[in-house]
Amino acid sequence: MTSFKYGNLRKIIFLITAVLVLSCNNSKKSDINNEKVVKKELQPFFDSDRIDHYYLNLSENNFFKLIKKENKTEKEKELINIYIHSFPDNIPQEDFEKTLLSHNYKKSNLSIKDEKSIENVFSEKDSLKNDACACIAEYKDVFIFKKNAKTVGIAKICFKNARFQIIGSKINTEGFGLINELDKLHNIVRPNEKKT
Structure with missing residues (x-):
C-alpha cells in the first residue's frame, strides 16, 4: 500500500x-x-527631409595641445565648446553649419539610403540605454537634421566614449545610445575606419 x-x-x-x-x-x-x-511603430527623433553629417579629424595630440593652451582665442574657445561641451544647447539662429566648417569639420556625402539608415538609428526606442561613460566627450561627428532647408535638430556623437548630445527632438531620446546603435551609425558614416 x-x-x-x-x-x-x-x-x-x-x-x-x-x-x-x-x-x-x-x-x-x-x-x-x-x-x-x-x-x-517607433517615431524618428526629428521630422526631417534631409540629414547632413560633419566630421572633424582632430588627433588626440592636437586636441590636448588645444586644451592645455594658456591664452585661447575666441575661435579656439568656440571649438572646445563644440568638441567637448554642450554647445549648442538649442537650435542656433545663425547657420551652425558655417560654424562647423569654420572649425574644419568636413561635410560627408550621404546617400538617400544612408540618410534613411541614420534616421532609423535616431528613432524612439523601447529599450533602456547602457550606462554612460564617464570619459570626456570628443564630438567628432555632428548630424544636422533639416526640414524644408531649416535646421530642426542636431545630434553630436562621440563614438570613442559612447557619448552623445541631441538637440531639438520633441520625442524622448532616453533610449538612445546603445552600443550596437552607435556601431551601426559609425559604420554608415565611416565605413572604412576602425572604431577606436
Whole structure:
C-alpha cells in the first residue's frame, strides 16, 4: 500500500509540474505577443527631409595641445565648446553649419539610403540605454537634421566614449545610445575606419 501511495504521489507531482511548465510557457508567449504590439511603430527623433553629417579629424595630440593652451582665442574657445561641451544647447539662429566648417569639420556625402539608415538609428526606442561613460566627450561627428532647408535638430556623437548630445527632438531620446546603435551609425558614416 505504501508503494501505491508513492507511485500516485509521483504521478501527481509530475502532472502539477507539467501544468505549471505549460502555463508558464503560455504566459511567456502572451508577453511576447504584447511586446510585439508595443514595438510596432517607433517615431524618428526629428521630422526631417534631409540629414547632413560633419566630421572633424582632430588627433588626440592636437586636441590636448588645444586644451592645455594658456591664452585661447575666441575661435579656439568656440571649438572646445563644440568638441567637448554642450554647445549648442538649442537650435542656433545663425547657420551652425558655417560654424562647423569654420572649425574644419568636413561635410560627408550621404546617400538617400544612408540618410534613411541614420534616421532609423535616431528613432524612439523601447529599450533602456547602457550606462554612460564617464570619459570626456570628443564630438567628432555632428548630424544636422533639416526640414524644408531649416535646421530642426542636431545630434553630436562621440563614438570613442559612447557619448552623445541631441538637440531639438520633441520625442524622448532616453533610449538612445546603445552600443550596437552607435556601431551601426559609425559604420554608415565611416565605413572604412576602425572604431577606436
